[in-house]
Amino acid sequence: MNAGVKTVLLLGTLSGLVLALGGSLGGEAGLLLAFVIAIAMNFGSYWFSDKIVLRMYRAQEVGESHQLYRLTERLAQNAGLPMPRVYIIPGNSPNAFATGRNPENAAVAATEGLIRNLSKEELAGVMAHELAHVRNRDILISSIAATLAATIMVVARMAQFAMIFSGGENRRENIVSFLATLILAPIAAMLIQTAISRSREFEADRIGAEIAGTPRGLASALQRIENVQRGLPMDANPATAHMFIMMPFSKRGLMSLFSTHPPTEERIRRLLA
Numbered sequence: 718m719n720a721g722v723k724t725v726l727l728l729g730t731l732s733g734l735v736l737a738l739g740g741s742l743g744g745e746a747g748l749l750l751a752f753v754i755a756i757a758m759n760f761g762s763y764w765f766s767d768k769i770v771l772r773m774y775r776a777q778e779v780g781e782s783h784q785l786y787r788l789t790e791r792l793a794q795n796a797g798l799p800m801p802r803v804y805i806i807p808g809n810s811p812n813a814f815a816t817g818r819n820p821e822n823a824a825v826a827a828t829e830g831l832i833r834n835l836s837k838e839e840l841a842g843v844m845a846h847e848l849a850h851v852r853n854r855d856i857l858i859s860s861i862a863a864t865l866a867a868t869i870m871v872v873a874r875m876a877q878f879a880m881i882f883s884g885g886e887n888r889r890e891n892i893v894s895f896l897a898t899l900i901l902a903p904i905a906a907m908l909i910q911t912a913i914s915r916s917r918e919f920e921a922d923r924i925g926a927e928i929a930g931t932p933r934g935l936a937s938a939l940q941r942i943e944n945v946q947r948g949l950p951m952d953a954n955p956a957t958a959h960m961f962i963m964m965p966f967s968k969r970g971l972m973s974l975f976s977t978h979p980p981t982e983e984r985i986r987r988l989l990a
Contacts, residue, residue, distance in 0.1 A: 732759060758865065766860035767816040767824055770957055773867075776804035776826045785827060788837075789844050796848050796928045801825050810951035811835065811942045814960040815847040816860045823851045834945055835938055842935030843942075846925035846962055853924065855917050859960050866956035915979045922984055932988040939963065939988075943981045 732755040740748040761769070779786050786803045793800050801817070804826035811831040817823035825847045832840065850856055926932035942963045951965035958964055964978050 761864070763818070763857075763861065766864040767818070767822070767856075769864050770814075770816050770860055770960065771804055771824065771826060773954060773957065774806045774808075774826070776806045778802055778804050785832060785840075785844070788841060789825060789848070792841060792845050792848055792928055795930070796845070796852055798848060798852055799823070801848070801851060805829060805832075808951060809833075810949045810965065811945050812951055812953075812961045812963055812965050813843050813847055814957075814962065815850045815856050816960065817851070817856045818860075819854065819857065820851050823856060825851070828951070830945070830949070831942070835941060836934075838929075838931070838934035839938035839941060840934075841929050842925060842931075842933075842938045843962055845929035846921050846935055848928055849921040849924035850917070853917070853920060855921070863954075863957040863960055867954055918979055918984065919987060922988055926988060936985045936988040939981050939985055 736748060736751045736755060740751065781787060781790070783803070783805075785805065789803050790800055798820050801815070801820075801823040802825075804824060806812075806826050806828040808828045809830040811828055811834045813825065813827040813831055815823060815825045825844060827840075827844070831843065835843065850859070922932075922935060925935055929935065939962075946963065946965070951961075953961070953965035955966070958966070959978075963981070
């Protein structure tokens with residue numbers, strides 16, 4: 718299934734979920750409000766999902782004076798891609814992601830910890846991996862999935878607060894809605910799992926190695942990122958976990974539902990093979 722079809726199906730499914738939730742919580746008025754939200758959500762997800770995710774992590778754009786910009790520029794030329802916007806994410810945990818609608822409107826972002834902890838060859842491997850996602854056009858479906866899943870989780874939390882602070886009869890009537898919200902996060906995770914195939918990471922690793930000119934940098938970077946993250950996990954929204962080159966937090970409890978990355982050992986093995 719190509720990315721365009723996946724995008725349409727994802728937007729349609731999430732819109733249906735929002736409409737169903739609005740109708741169950743507010744009847745006809747809730748359904749009308751949900752319809753307006755669904756339209757805004759679809760429009761915003763397509764045109765602004767990249768900006769939403771970058772703002773979520775307080776990413777700051779850098780110019781050609783920054784080493785990451787110059788490195789990305791060289792790799793983009795190797796890949797035959799337009800120059801993407803380049804961002805730095807504050808934080809010590811090493812990680813990176815790519816976002817945008819298409820290669821002409823793409824952005825790549827890396828954490829301060831990634832730049833600080835990796836060698837030049839390793840950093841080149843990581844950025845080449847992200848540019849591979851841009852070339853493969855993974856970035857649109859990835860960004861939309863992150864935005865919509867985050868929206869579902871916010872709606873679920875709002876519904877829970879509404880139940881907690883409503884009183885008397887209204888509170889008892891909202892218990893069913895409250896229970897429904899308990900499954901929204903797993904539903905959001907399931908939709909991400911459906912939209913985002915683990916095979917895309919293997920393919921981005923392979924193409925990233927070609928762009929960088931060697932698989933050694935990326936293979937070494939993956940191991941180093943995993944080692945550092947064990948003691949320094951990232952404070953990341955689980956709805957965006959699939960966007961990063963490595964799961965940004967421990968795969969425990971609810972977080973494990975959002976795991977879309979293959980095992981690091983297998984990624985390294987395939988790279989070096």
